[in-house]
Amino acid sequence: MPETLNKSENNGGTGDRTQSESGVIPLQPPSPPRPGILTVKLGSAYRLSLPDDLDLDDSEAPVPKNTFADPEVCERWRLYAIGEYEGFQVSTEAMAVHATKGAVSWAAWHRPFKFEVSASPSSKLTVSLFVRDSKSNATTSSLGGYENQVVPLGLIRLNPFLETSGEQRVDIQNGTGRVELEVSYTEKEACPLETRAVWSVRGARSSGDLDLVYVEKKDTGRSYGMKVIDIRTVHDVVAPGSEADIDINMAPRLSLRSAIQHPFIAPLKFAFKSSRGTLKLLSPLASGGYLFDHLQRERRFDVNKARFYAAELVSTLEYLHNKHIILISLEPENILLDSSGHVSLCKPGLFGLELGEMGDGDRHRILPGTPKYPAPEVLLDNREASRAVDWWALGIVLYEMLTGIPPFYHKDGDERRHKIINQDLQLPESLPSTARDVLTKLLDKNPLQRLGVNGAAEVKAHPFFHDLKWQECLQRKYTTPFKPHDAAAVFWREPYTYQPIERAEREQREFQGEVYEQIGTTEFPLWLPIGSVNDKSNVIDKKASLDPRDDDKWELTWEPTTQEFHFKNRFTDERVTAKPKVTVRDRIFPPAAEHPSERQKEEALAAALEAGYSKHVFSQILGYGTNLNVWILDYDQTPHGIEIIPNTPDIIPVTPLEWAVVHERLDLVNLFLDNGADANFTISPRKGPALLKAAEKRYHRLVEILVQKTDRVSCTRALALAVEQQDAATANTLLAHGVHCDFKESDRPLPPHPFLWDYDSNLLRELEAEDFTPPLVRAARLGNEDLVALLLEHGANANIAYHDLGDRRCARHHCGYENRDLTIPANFSCGRVVQIAMEMGHSEIVQLLVDAGADINLTHPVWPIPVWPVPGHICQPVPRAVYVEVRAGLEAAVAARREDKT
Incomplete structure (x- = not known):
């Protein structure tokens, strides 16, 4: 089913209008409008319905199955909307569907559309509504066979400057229902690029394309590609006093009246002249992201999808060639997708050509640039490029879409150029014959025999594009292979490179099995945990190896008179209140009675853990029915007497079992497990449960005990931790007990x-x-x-x-x-x-x-x-x-x- 985004029908219905409480304020900017920002808030939509001719599973049901008042429709069909103004598109998802009322709430009410106003006051604002079938497969059938994935529900189109401000309800054209809309305009002159509060210039793209600079406009959140050209080179071809000369001498912002307008070319939105004699041209980066980012996810496109994008690029090259422009550098870094999924070629340098003489007759204007995969004749003859180099570039792009990697690839540029000249084209046998043939002819090393040398018509006539309706392609009537998600678009990123940092030796200290390294200044040292000490599986732990018959002469006593626990030494008669040094739990317990309360039992347990008493004391505590599956204490990993680096999570809440593991008390681990401690219970999921702490300590005996009582996910996390620590012994122990690798x-x-x-x-x-x-x-x-x-x-x-x-x-x-x-x-x-x-x-x-x-x-x-x-x-x-x-x-x-x- 074709899209309706760019159809010109307008049935004139604008629906009911409801005035805002603040009154009716006309939106009438100066004519022509000054620069500003158009803000569009999309409210609720009512009475939306699917087309009557849509093939639904249960069309004879008593309740209509094509409205969003039906829960099954809401479950299957995913709503989204695309706003467009002056050639710029942005999309929004439905935030909620209220099936009882058939109403839809949009995220764009809270995150409104924002558009730059820079062209004519007659520009139309279009909001198109669509649904995606959650049951469909986006990789189906022929070029036009994506109808089952996306269905248009209609649109609203209006001139925002002829409307009134405040919330209003607008009838949906070519569909049913109404949409709440709120439009406002703020006149705002574009600030110079040096204004950091408005512009963020990130530099060249990380891919190495120095020709395109990434720029973000903070007040609208829009991203732009910038081309910097030398004004002196433009003045060489501009007649004094001409319209182009007037544009050049305007500062700091220029308003270029572009003759280049094409549905698959990103328009010029801003132009600035700098004091250094350069002209900076900005075109929007379409919100769907780079085409080849989507190729990464699929590894390669099927023939139908590759044909779709290639057809839109053919239409673009035909348009430029008719204007006597040779692109020469059709690079993947310049090919993006808009919110609908159509191609958007971002080459702001194109608009710089308009300041000179647009090609006439047989004279062509060549866009400056250095392609990564230049045509052989450019490398061999070093002569001025012809239209044939653009068809070579199309072949390079199509080859990568179909195979996942460019032809003649080599990391080294010299080797790559050598392969372009000397190596035969290698095509996978799996490609269909028409695809192999079109690639062979587009990548013919002889420019006089290359497909397209006689014009775009012979490219369009190739069997690879059989049955494609080129006029419908140009009018964007074909439904796109898929609709990109705006949030997936990443326009600027820097590759990570590993370069070890050489630095002076720093002091290190050990504390309770962890190694800390000093950072910061000598006067104000901070300590950063950098790992664990060596494997302790063979280290004898005095506490863990105590004979069960031994005790340290301490015992637990309950004083009925004071209703308190005490620890009493049988030899010295010393008494210690059974309370921890710090109460870490803010819990409400019932008041004490004849028998110890839950709070008193837990406090006694915490105090015994802090004191490090023998197993005998803990056996007494557990005799009172003490709950072991609680947050008992905070384990402080911070080395005493030094300040830990801020935000380092060294204060960790632990359970009694985890405390025993951290302090390597094998006797207590066994005791707690025998008395109801749950090996999977933890207060800090990212640092627990107990098995992870044992793996971190590299204490194999504890690992062997706990792995048999721990759930599958935690066991695999413990294995991951052992691998991260490159602890083969612990990894072998876990695997020997059947721990899953994945x-x-x-x-x-x-x-x-x-x-x-x-x-x-x-x-x-x-x-x-x-x-x-x-x-x-x-x-x-x-x-x-x-x-x-x-x-x-x-x-x-x-x-x-x-x-x-x-x-x-x-x-x-x-x-x-x-x-x-x-x-x-x-x-x-x-x-x-x-x-x-x-x-x-x-x-x-x-x-x-x-x-x-x-x-x-x-x-x-x-x-x-x-x-x-x-x-x-x-x-x-x-x-x-x-x-x-x-x-x-x-x-x-x-x-x-x-x-x-x-």
């Missing part, structure tokens, strides 16, 4: 609700995604070949997925990673184990994984499968240069293994 997909907690706005729901969640990083992933990241082999031998999944590996938000000691591991950065923060092994350069581990069945062509893992309204975890994409290098390395590794076997 977590189940359902073990990870769901991502937070996306509509809690400023409320951080993470604070209430016990465990995070990084707590479930599989042991195999940790071993591969650390480069421990022996541990990888051990885990694979015990059934670890060679295709295991992970998420939030080394998340910079939680890069602290308590997130399950030792401090040393934080120096090992990962661009693949989400992915599969073979990818992290290749990124870290552990080729032997890659081979182990491939031999164990690692499939490098599996799609990017999704966690969880989106369940509305939770859209799922948003995986951060990898910088393209890093991704392609890893992908090429994996393909080479698989090919080498295949060759070895033959």
Whole structure:
């Protein structure tokens, strides 16, 4: 079913209007409008319905099955809206559907659309409503076969400056129902780029594309790509006194009246002239993100999806060639998707060409740029480029979409150029014949024989584009393969590189099994925990090895008169009140009676733990029926007499069993377990339960005892911790007792609700995604070949997925990673184990994984499968240069293994 976003029909209905309480205020900016911000708040929508001709499961039901008053419709169909103004699009999801009323609430009421006003006061605001079928598969059928995924519900279109301010209800065109809308306009001159309160200029894209600079406008939250050109080069071709000359001399903001307008080219939104003689042109980065970030997730596109994007790029190149513009550098870094999923080419340098003479006759204007995969004639002849270089570039892009990696790839630029000139094109046998043929002809090294040399018509006529209706493509009538999620778009990121920091030796101290390192100044030292001391499995613990018949002459006594517990030494008659030094629990207990209260029993237990009494005293305490599954004390790991680094979680609430493990009291561990202590009970899930503390201490006897009484998830977390500490002995102990190497997909907690706005729901969640990083992933990241082999031998999944590996938000000691591991950065923060092994350069581990069945062509893992309204975890994409290098390395590794076997 085609989209209706850009159709021109307007039935003129604007519906009822309700005045706001503040009165009716016309929105009438100056004509032409001055720069400003248009804010659109999308309120509730009422009486929305699916089209009558939609094939529903139960069309004869007594209650209409096409309205959102039906719970089944609400469950199946996911609502979203796309707002568009002056060529810029942004989307919003439905926040809630009230089935009893058939009303829909939108996130855009709390997070309104914000658009830059810079063109004509007659510009239309369009809000289009859609639903996605949660049961559909987005990878279906032919080019136009995506109808079952997205269904349009209608739209509203109006001139916001002819409307009134305040909340109003607008009838939906080409559909049913009404939408509450509130529009406001704030006149606001664009500040210079140097104004940090408004602009954030992040620098060149991390992928190495120095031609495009990332810029964010803070008041609207919009992202832009910026091209910087030298005004002096423009003046060479601009006639004095011309309109272009007037534009150039305006400062600091220019208002270029562009003749370049195309549905697949991002418009020019801002232009600034600097005092240094440069012109800075800004075009919006479409909110759907980079096309090749989506390619990363799928590894490669199927033919239908690749054909869709290639067709929109063909239309774009045809338009530019008709204007006598040669793009020369059609790079993946410049190809984005808008909120609808259509191509948006961000090349702000195009608009700089308008300041000169737009090509006329046979004279072409060539957009400056240096492509990473230049056409052979550019490398050999060093002559001015022709239109044929753009069709070569299209072939490079199409090849990568279909195979997942560019042709002629090599990390080194000189080697890459050598391969372009001398190496024959290599095509996978799995590609259909039409795809192989179009790639062969687009990537013909002879520009005179290359497909497209005689114009775009011969490209459009190729059988690869058979049955495609080019006019409908240009009018954006084809429904897109998928609708990107705005939150998934990451426009600027910097690759992580591992560069060990050389620093002076720092003082280290040991305290209760942990090693601390001094940081800060000598006058004000702070101490950072950096790991555990060496394996203590063979160390004799005096307390743990006490003969059960021994006691330290202390005993517990209950004084009925005072109704208090005391500890009494039978030799010296010394008495000590059975209360801990610090009461850490704020709980309400009933008043004391003839027998000890729960509070008194717990206080006696806490005091005995603090004093380190013998097993005899604890047996007496437990004789009163003391509950062991409680928060008994705070375990203070802080070295005495020194100040710990702020925010380091060294004050940890513990249970009696955990206290016994931390203090290596084997006798108490057995006693507590025999008297009802639950090995799975913990107050601090990220540091417990007791098995994790035993693994952290590397106390194998305790590990052997606790692993038999601990649940599956905690056992695997203990194994992950042992791997993280590269403690093969503890790992072997756990595996010998049948601990699973992998977590189940359902073990990870769901991502937070996306509509809690400023409320951080993470604070209430016990465990995070990084707590479930599989042991195999940790071993591969650390480069421990022996541990990888051990885990694979015990059934670890060679295709295991992970998420939030080394998340910079939680890069602290308590997130399950030792401090040393934080120096090992990962661009693949989400992915599969073979990818992290290749990124870290552990080729032997890659081979182990491939031999164990690692499939490098599996799609990017999704966690969880989106369940509305939770859209799922948003995986951060990898910088393209890093991704392609890893992908090429994996393909080479698989090919080498295949060759070895033959």
